Amino acid sequence: MSELKVFDEGDASGARVHTRDFEAIRRELGAVGIRFERWEARQPLKPGASQAEILEAYGEPVERLKKERGFKTADVLSMVPEHPDKVALRNKFLHEHTHSEDEVRFFVEGQGLFTIHKAGRVYNVLCEKGDLIGVPDGTPHWFDMGPQPRFTAIRLFTHTEGWVAHPTGSDIATRFPRFE
Numbered sequence: 001m002s003e004l005k006v007f008d009e010g011d012a013s014g015a016r017v018h019t020r021d022f023e024a025i026r027r028e029l030g031a032v033g034i035r036f037e038r039w040e041a042r043q044p045l046k047p048g049a050s051q052a053e054i055l056e057a058y059g060e061p062v063e064r065l066k067k068e069r070g071f072k073t074a075d076v077l078s079m080v081p082e083h084p085d086k087v088a089l090r091n092k093f094l095h096e097h098t099h100s101e102d103e104v105r106f107f108v109e110g111q112g113l114f115t116i117h118k119a120g121r122v123y124n125v126l127c128e129k130g131d132l133i134g135v136p137d138g139t140p141h142w143f144d145m146g147p148q149p150r151f152t153a154i155r156l157f158t159h160t161e162g163w164v165a166h167p168t169g170s171d172i173a174t175r176f177p178r179f180e
């Protein structure tokens, strides 16, 4: 189940807000400019669906966002616990970073923990199947797929060079809950 915990940036010992209620998550995140939506597939997806079938199933909301926010491309990233590079791939997203484009991710399957550092607070957002999260460009954040990663996500890009991260150099991510 999707879940939000909000911490003060200087205190990872206890969350000020903790909710699994979709509307409450949407409201808390919306207040700091983070998009949170639920999408449904146009038609049920078969297990092992191809990237093209996945993008077709969510074609309508993907096209809507492309028009609204100027995204140029969409791809599909999948991870499974058997992936031989799962440790390196987990580490790739674990440090605080920004992008010079909005980071929009839709969870077709599985789960992942996004953490956003904004306005003196740290927002731990456990995303699951059906959730879309949108982190505005320039916003410090990190992502934990966990030690046994399992997810399929649609990613939208404005820049044609694909995923480019700018590390902030902060070690804040080491102090907040991970996806274990």
Ligand SMILES: CSCCC(=O)/C(O)=C/O
Pocket: 077, 093, 103, 105, 112, 141, 142, 143, 153, 155, 163
């Ligand atoms: C869930 S897609 C992989 C995560 C990602 O692209 C990113 O930039 C995390 O911060």
Ligand SMILES: [Fe+2]
Pocket: 097, 098, 099, 103, 141, 142, 143, 165
């Ligand atoms: Fe990112």
Ligand code: NI
Pocket: 100, 101, 159, 164
């Ligand atoms: Ni760029």
